[in-house]
Amino acid sequence: MTYCLNVACSNPHNADTAEYCLACGTRLRLKERYCALQPLGQGGFGRTFRGLDQHRPGQPVCVIKQFHCTQVPDAAIAKAQSLFAQEAIRLSELGAHPQIPTLLAHFEQDQQFYLIQEFIDGLPLSAVSWQARGNTEAQLWQLLRDLLPVLDYIHARQVIHRDIKPENIMQRRDGRFVLIDFGIARVLTQTALMGNATVVGTPGFMAPEQMRGKVLPASDLYSLGATCLNLLTGANPDELYDVVSERWQWRDRLPPDLKLSPRAIAVLNQLVAPSLRQRAQSARAVLRELGSLATDPSPPISHPATATTPVTNQPTRILTPQASATPPPQLEPDNSVQEVDWLPLQQALKRQQWQLADEITGALLCELAGKPTGSYLPNGEIAKLPDAGLKILDQLWVQYSQGQFGLSVQAKIYVATGEQYPLFCDRVGWPVHSPTHHRYLQFNRRAPQGHLPSRRWLGGTTVWQHMKFLVPRLQACGLL
Numbered sequence: 001m002t003y004c005l006n007v008a009c010s011n012p013h014n015a016d017t018a019e020y021c022l023a024c025g026t027r028l029r030l031k032e033r034y035c036a037l038q039p040l041g042q043g044g045f046g047r048t049f050r051g052l053d054q055h056r057p058g059q060p061v062c063v064i065k066q067f068h069c070t071q072v073p074d075a076a077i078a079k080a081q082s083l084f085a086q087e088a089i090r091l092s093e094l095g096a097h098p099q100i101p102t103l104l105a106h107f108e109q110d111q112q113f114y115l116i117q118e119f120i121d122g123l124p125l126s127a128v129s130w131q132a133r134g135n136t137e138a139q140l141w142q143l144l145r146d147l148l149p150v151l152d153y154i155h156a157r158q159v160i161h162r163d164i165k166p167e168n169i170m171q172r173r174d175g176r177f178v179l180i181d182f183g184i185a186r187v188l189t190q191t192a193l194m195g196n197a198t199v200v201g202t203p204g205f206m207a208p209e210q211m212r213g214k215v216l217p218a219s220d221l222y223s224l225g226a227t228c229l230n231l232l233t234g235a236n237p238d239e240l241y242d243v244v245s246e247r248w249q250w251r252d253r254l255p256p257d258l259k260l261s262p263r264a265i266a267v268l269n270q271l272v273a274p275s276l277r278q279r280a281q282s283a284r285a286v287l288r289e290l291g292s293l294a295t296d297p298s299p300p301i302s303h304p305a306t307a308t309t310p311v312t313n314q315p316t317r318i319l320t321p322q323a324s325a326t327p328p329p330q331l332e333p334d335n336s337v338q339e340v341d342w343l344p345l346q347q348a349l350k351r352q353q354w355q356l357a358d359e360i361t362g363a364l365l366c367e368l369a370g371k372p373t374g375s376y377l378p379n380g381e382i383a384k385l386p387d388a389g390l391k392i393l394d395q396l397w398v399q400y401s402q403g404q405f406g407l408s409v410q411a412k413i414y415v416a417t418g419e420q421y422p423l424f425c426d427r428v429g430w431p432v433h434s435p436t437h438h439r440y441l442q443f444n445r446r447a448p449q450g451h452l453p454s455r456r457w458l459g460g461t462t463v464w465q466h467m468k469f470l471v472p473r474l475q476a477c478g479l480l
Helices: 074-094 127-132 137-156 184-189 217-233 262-271 283-290 343-350 354-368 387-401 407-416 421-428 467-476
Strands: 034-042 046-053 061-068 103-109 112-118 122-124 169-172 177-179
Touching: 034 061, 046 112, 074 103, 074 112, 127 217, 137 177, 137 217, 137 262, 137 283, 217 262, 217 283, 262 283, 262 343, 262 354, 343 354, 343 387, 354 387, 387 407, 387 467, 407 421, 407 467, 421 467
Parallel strands: none
Antiparallel strands: 034 046, 046 061, 061 112, 103 112, 122 169, 169 177
């Protein structure tokens, strides 16, 4: 079946051997070689077809993209042609990357613009298909591992995709993810062509600044993060953001059987931060934080069996995007903490994201004690916390808060108050018996000394006098 590319055709379906459309008389082959087989998609400015290149051996499948030049004012046709040619050249350069479709040809015919691109043998992502094959954290890392280098590649060439969403990510049969639909349609939305500015993108996946008409490399990172949230939860990103409290609520929508590590939570929150100042600024920076600048980031630390690099006997080091004046503390060689990923905590503290750091701390303490993430840590488990883990956790808090917060800071206050728990709580700004809502907590530098990290990682009935158990552990590892 050959498909007629005339937009106004009343019956575009034709026999394989037809040269002209039976309904409208339009020549069916572009440049006498490309024929459309079936529509794949349609947007405001064009259509996409599965096609054949009949001049190449074996008549390989290709993708035909048609852009409607009829919507461009006559006075702007020459400008549209120039922009189209420039954009096609740029796409040809980008297509050298193995995870971006190769541009095979571009031309104008019958007052329409056409791109001929490599056909990707695979399926576009969707939340349904993603969760059907096992919604795991390992899948999330694979997606980021594949696409962050692609974004780094295009951003280095001054290209911003603008419309990253599940439908524009294909997974080939070999498992690799490919970024598609670098919208040439946006050249038809330029002010010079249409008379006003038009926002290109998909609601829910666009960064706040993109909604206002400004795009940056960080805008693509936001869209990638929003795509991950959609795949993980099955919900549109707009449904996951509480505009009243101005915060994401996506973790409440995760499937019950999906448990994300603190590292994954921190990375996703960094990608979708509404504020540009708090969001990751470049794909390269995110890759650097993941410990992989040009190749694969390590898989989730809680699943070492899936690692793509061998586990060594070297202690895990804390990775920083830039060298800091104060070097990060190093782990001592202790087998109990070699598998622990401290990077999310360090990054949250460095950015003074105190609430996020507090949440990560609770998860890390449970991990150090061998408890599932999200559970509580009874007082009896405090004695099992390894020295090296307590040291690195405390040193990070003390270093980045400049001595304002930390486990050792709390312990010194507890000792200074004669180990009187009510007096200690009064000094650090906690109620003696912790209420379940935790509204008393303050996540800023104006909080009392020792206020953070909080005791939310303890069970409600185990809060009373927990410092009595924690102080001996801190003394044993030399923090007091």
